[in-house]
Amino acid sequence: MLKIENIKKTFNPGTINEVHALRGVSLEIEEGSFVCILGTNGSGKSTALNAAAGNFVVDEGKIILDDIDITNWSEHRRAKYIGRVFQNPFSGTAPNMSIQENLALAMKRGKKRGLGWGLPGSLIEQFKQIVSPLNMGLEDRLENPIGKLSGGQRQALTLLMSTVIKPKLLLLDEHTAALDPKTASKVLDLTQQVITRDNLTTLMVTHSMQQAVKLGDRILMMHQGRVVFDFKGEERKRLKINDLLSMFDELRRKDNFDPTLASFLVDNYV
Amino acid sequence: MSLLIGSFTIGLILSLLALGIFISFRIFDFPDITAEGSFTFGAATAASLIIVGVNPLLASLIAFFAGMVAGSVTGFIHTRFKINPLLAGILVMTALYSVNLHVMGKSNIPLLNETTVFTWVENFAVRISGADAKSTLLGWEVRTKDLWLLSFCMTAIIGFCVLLWWFFKTNIGTAMRATGDNDQMIRALGVNTKAMIIIGVAISNGFIALSGAMLAQYQGFADVQMGIGMMVWGLASVIIGEAIINDSSVGFVIMGAVVGSVLFRLLVAIALRWGLNPNDLKIITAFFVFIALILPGILKRRRKMTLKRDDNA
């Protein structure tokens, strides 16, 4: 389904702000699988998702989606196949446009947008059915600007918008991190429902090990621009939070170990 | 009174400019100073075509497209080379100054003896109601001819407003509004935001050029300087419109720009009549826009402070 081959990305190359955000990430994800990505801050999780979505062109490597090489495709072209929910609840909706206009925009993801009427009356009924399961009363407020809604409501809508046209790949980047715990768990339940219902191939970055253990069928752990652990199948099923915690600790311990000192030791004593 | 009718008519003609500024400034948040060049560009194009005998309607249409070309150049250099919008506009505006001189061949083209869109309307008026016919409007005696011109402009502007409103409600127009509102979101929904900006700025400058073309025909000359200050003029119209019509839906904002333009023109006419020095017009307009731009922020802070005081009490 999604095949990522040794992608690399360096930000601000050749300057003092140079960051090797991806140092060679390879991944193969089967259709219908739900992958959780964990990792320390700055380990390149968001960058990996952005690379898949096409926010930038990778320096090296290949990205293949459903046998199509999309490595050099622009972001808007890839959007035909990819649904996204961002960490910031304000990123996924147009605040000054109404709920129904936002939904109408989402119904056209990856399709030609011509001079047809943007908000045909026939869609409104459909929108009501889409938003009423949220139990937020939004079906009666479709004409209100989306910017008046809470972060949780906007994030729930963004999730619906990114999946209303079934994407080949759904990218979720810590999409509940900015929400209060109660709202976060609601949005997470919704996420699980939608993914199960449509059997969506999903990459979800999360900061929460509970989430990672509870959801999905595969766990990746990233560190310093690489995938350092990859658990799937039986191994994934046996995985407990404590196992993940000890892996994090190990990574941290390695981090604290000064690499220049290490090479000095290796050069002189090994 | 006939002065007021003239101002009303010019206000309507300049509302096309206001609509253009509304598109760039309000829809895309793109302070596009290309306007100053494309306004003259429209006037220059139409005037030079009219004096060689081109049908004035066709000349105005070509002026519209000329403005679109200028706008798309600005949009292109902004999106393609990541040049800041203001600078991109300044570059194109400056370049247009030379273009306009070349198009006109001199700095001023008189049109008084040419057939313009407005001479057509006048001739029509004369045929219907006679050359020196007078009518009464709100108890004042005015030339019927002037009323015809006013009605013509009003009909045309209403037509343009409906067209623009319809456009911004279509799929592509909705995507354009979303581009200005949240470009990250609409890119993730598959829209080429760069193309949206280029097309949007092109349409904006098309309207601005058409405004210039119409004004040249109405006042009877095109001048290479006539675009100066037009951006701020358009901004003032948009801001007045927003203050009067307090509704952010597309239809109302479009209406607001027209109402604002007419009102602003009338205010200026009255002020000039009362003895305002025409040389001071631009500084007053600039000051007015400055106040209008900072006022919402000040009001918000005031409101917050009162809220805080209420909380403390």
Ligand SMILES: Nc1ncnc2c1ncn2[C@@H]1O[C@H](COP(=O)(O)OP(=O)(O)O)[C@@H](O)[C@H]1O
């Ligand atoms: N657009 C960018 N420009 C410069 N540096 C960036 C950019 N995006 C991410 N980085 C850097 O790349 C590294 C990885 O970032 P990111 O992928 O956001 O980490 P995380 O795993 O926390 O999501 C960080 O050091 C970050 O500062």
Ligand SMILES: [Mg+2]
């Ligand atoms: Mg991140």
